[in-house]
Amino acid sequence: MSTITAPPAVADPATTAAATTPPDTATDTDATTKTTGASSATSTKKADKASTELDKDAFLKILVEQLRHQDPSQPGDSQQYIQQMTQYSMLEQLNNISTAMQGQKIDTANTTALNLVGHTVTWKDTDGEHSGVVDKVNFTQDGATITVGSTSGIALSTVTEVR
Numbered sequence: 001m002s003t004i005t006a007p008p009a010v011a012d013p014a015t016t017a018a019a020t021t022p023p024d025t026a027t028d029t030d031a032t033t034k035t036t037g038a039s040s041a042t043s044t045k046k047a048d049k050a051s052t053e054l055d056k057d058a059f060l061k062i063l064v065e066q067l068r069h070q071d072p073s074q075p076g077d078s079q080q081y082i083q084q085m086t087q088y089s090m091l092e093q094l095n096n097i098s099t100a101m102q103g104q105k106i107d108t109a110n111t112t113a114l115n116l117v118g119h120t121v122t123w124k125d126t127d128g129e130h131s132g133v134v135d136k137v138n139f140t141q142d143g144a145t146i147t148v149g150s151t152s153g154i155a156l157s158t159v160t161e162v163r
Contacts, residue, residue: 059084059088059091060088063081063084063085063088067081106143109143109144109156110137110139110144112144112156113137113144113145113146113156114137114144116134116137116146116159116162117134117135117136117137118133118134119133119134119162119163120132120133120134120162120163121133121134121146121148121159121161121162121163122159122160122161122162122163123148123154123158123159123160124158124160125154125158129160130148130151131161132148132149132151133148133149134146134147134148135147135148135149138152138153143155143156144156146159
């Protein structure tokens with residue numbers, strides 16, 4: 001199965017002289033994009049970001065540009081495009097799963113914090129180890145924190161024991 005790699009730069013065809021070449025089906029299954037020296041120099045930072053954060057929108061833009069600039073006398077391999085669309089679909093589903101898992105992680109942490117109310121916990125901070133009964137739970141953007149006596153904002157990650 002071929003892998004999809006980001007080109008050195010995703011250039012706007014209206015403002016640059018970017019041209020893509022169809023993949024060489026005999027030796028190369030990855031599509032490449034050639035850019036002029038001027039556009040590649042100005043888009044180096046964009047290329048670095050694109051290579052580390054290739055999302056589904058960028059993937060579709062690359063695929064559309066490949067199709068738009070392919071040589072009509074040498075059309076691209078349809079098998080390759082099917083593989084790329086399959087990879088796109090898999091990427092989208094993995095993103096959906098990741099989002100759902102993040103939601104479950106937050107829900108689990110919140111439930112854990114709620115279950116600590118009334119229990120004696122031990123936690124560590126910069127002042128050492130402390131113990132006390134959990135009085136309440138606070139929910140913030142950073143996650144759930146507990147309050148023990150007059151000490152609030154205790155992160156669940158600092159709790160070392162529950163009794």
